[in-house]
Amino acid sequence: MSSIKEGVFTLINVQNLTYALKDVQNISMIIILIGILVGMMCILLSMSFAASTDKAVKKIIHAMGKADQGDYDVQIAIEGKDEFATIAHHFNDMIVKIKESNRQERDALVREKNAEIKSLEAQINPHFLYNTLDAINWVAVENEEFQISKMLINLAAILRYSIQxxxxxxxxxxxxxxxxxxxxxxxxxxxxxxxxxxxxxxxxxxxxxxxxxxxxxxxxxxxxxxxxxxxxxxxxxxxxxxxxxxxxxxxxxxxxxxxxxxxxxxxxxxxxxxxxxxxxxxxxxxxxxxxxxxxxxxxxxxxxxxxxxxxxxxxxxx
Missing domain, CATH: 3.30.565.10 (Histidine kinase-like ATPase, C-terminal domain)
Incomplete structure (x- = not known):
């Protein structure tokens, strides 16, 4: 009673600790759930990106394998505008150029072969030809056909220059x-x-x-x-x-x-x-x-x- 009379008060609050921490626990649970949800979303996005990347890489590798086996009609379907689409675009351009280069090389080989065949077909024994022209020339000289002789001499010189x-x-x-x-x-x-x-x-x-x-x-x-x-x-x-x-x-x-x-x-x-x-x-x-x-x-x-x-x-x- 003396303390009340002297005007001094002591306030004592008594509260259940479990009740006091209840809101903190709820907030913690919400934070944990949000973290788990975010983590699952990151995992799903990562898996989706990995699957997309794997699909794009496999398409490129498959096309490269077919090209390596000699199939130069292969093309990669371009989807989107990412780095893999850029790689696919360059691959398609490269295949087109390789195909055209191979075509030109085949044409060149065919031309070369045909030229060799024509060369063999047209091949003449130069010594036989020169000797024959020389014999005709002497006949012309003996018959005083000097213009014919001059033409034969020039023709022989032309043939010799052309063939050799x-x-x-x-x-x-x-x-x-x-x-x-x-x-x-x-x-x-x-x-x-x-x-x-x-x-x-x-x-x-x-x-x-x-x-x-x-x-x-x-x-x-x-x-x-x-x-x-x-x-x-x-x-x-x-x-x-x-x-x-x-x-x-x-x-x-x-x-x-x-x-x-x-x-x-x-x-x-x-x-x-x-x-x-x-x-x-x-x-x-x-x-x-x-x-x-x-x-x-x-x-x-x-x-x-x-x-x-x-x-x-x-x-x-x-």
């Missing part, structure tokens, strides 16, 4: 000696119905060139370029240096020209795709330019009713 080491590199001077003999025989054949002027930069006479790159162009002009024996048909061959790194060869004529479609064929001719059916000599020149010099070569035709001009560019070599 057909892919040999020669000087432009040597090529011109052969070309002049060829032009002489063609002038005899066509009764001098055309003239051929040759202009060569003196500094290029000893530069080197692959054989028989010019003669087919001259032949094409003589056989197809002129309308007939007009007596005014002219061919001009111009060989000069360009930029100290290239040799420019131009064959120009005042003939009837060629169809625009044919000039377009020549200017866009791809020997790896196109088949040689007509104008074999010109297409042969274009093909050999690409085989010999690659992208360092140039071939172009301009033609109209006033004539045709063929331009070749090859690297300057000494």
């Amino acid at each position: 080491k057909c892919n040999e590199i020669v000087t432009i001077d040597e090529e011109m000696e052969y070309l002049k003999r060829y032009i002489y025989l063609q002038q005899q054949r066509f009764c001098y119905s055309f003239q051929c002027m040759i202009h060569i930069d003196d500094s290029l006479k000893h530069s080197r060139i692959h054989k028989l790159l010019i003669q087919p162009l001259i032949e094409n002009t003589i056989v197809h370029g002129f309308p007939g024996k007009t007596g005014h048909d002219e061919i001009e061959l111009i060989i000069q240096k360009k930029n100290d790194t290239y040799i420019q060869i131009q064959v120009e004529d005042n003939g009837k020209g060629m169809a625009r479609e044919l000039t377009e064929v020549f200017n866009s001719y791809d020997y790896r795709k196109d088949k040689i059916e007509t104008s074999i000599g010109v297409r042969n020149v274009i093909t050999r330019l690409k085989l010999y010099y690659g992208d360092n070569s140039y071939f172009h035709v301009d033609s109209s009713e006033q004539g045709t001009s063929v331009t070749i560019m090859i690297p300057y070599e000494i």
Whole structure:
């Protein structure tokens, strides 16, 4: 009683501990349940991503296996825009390029085989041919047929030059000696119905060139370029240096020209795709330019009713 009288109070609160911690336990349970739920969702998402990744990887591996076995028609279906779709896209592009490359290689092998067969079919014993021409020449001399004798001598020289080491590199001077003999025989054949002027930069006479790159162009002009024996048909061959790194060869004529479609064929001719059916000599020149010099070569035709001009560019070599 004394404490109450003195105004001093002591407050004592008595509460059940289990009841007090009940809310804390509930909150803990909720947090635990949320954690478990989040964890399960993460596991499910991980499993879904792993399954999707596994599926994409298996598709790529399966396609690679078929390609490795030689099936170049295989393609991967592209789904979505993720990294695997990018890989599938690049794989599909690569397969298309490999397939095209293989096709071109097969075509090249077929061309090579056909060329070998044709070469064997056309093979002639050079010694027999030269000896026969020599025998005919002596008969012509004995009968004082000196023009025939000169033609035979030039023909024998042309055949010897053409047959021996057909892919040999020669000087432009040597090529011109052969070309002049060829032009002489063609002038005899066509009764001098055309003239051929040759202009060569003196500094290029000893530069080197692959054989028989010019003669087919001259032949094409003589056989197809002129309308007939007009007596005014002219061919001009111009060989000069360009930029100290290239040799420019131009064959120009005042003939009837060629169809625009044919000039377009020549200017866009791809020997790896196109088949040689007509104008074999010109297409042969274009093909050999690409085989010999690659992208360092140039071939172009301009033609109209006033004539045709063929331009070749090859690297300057000494």
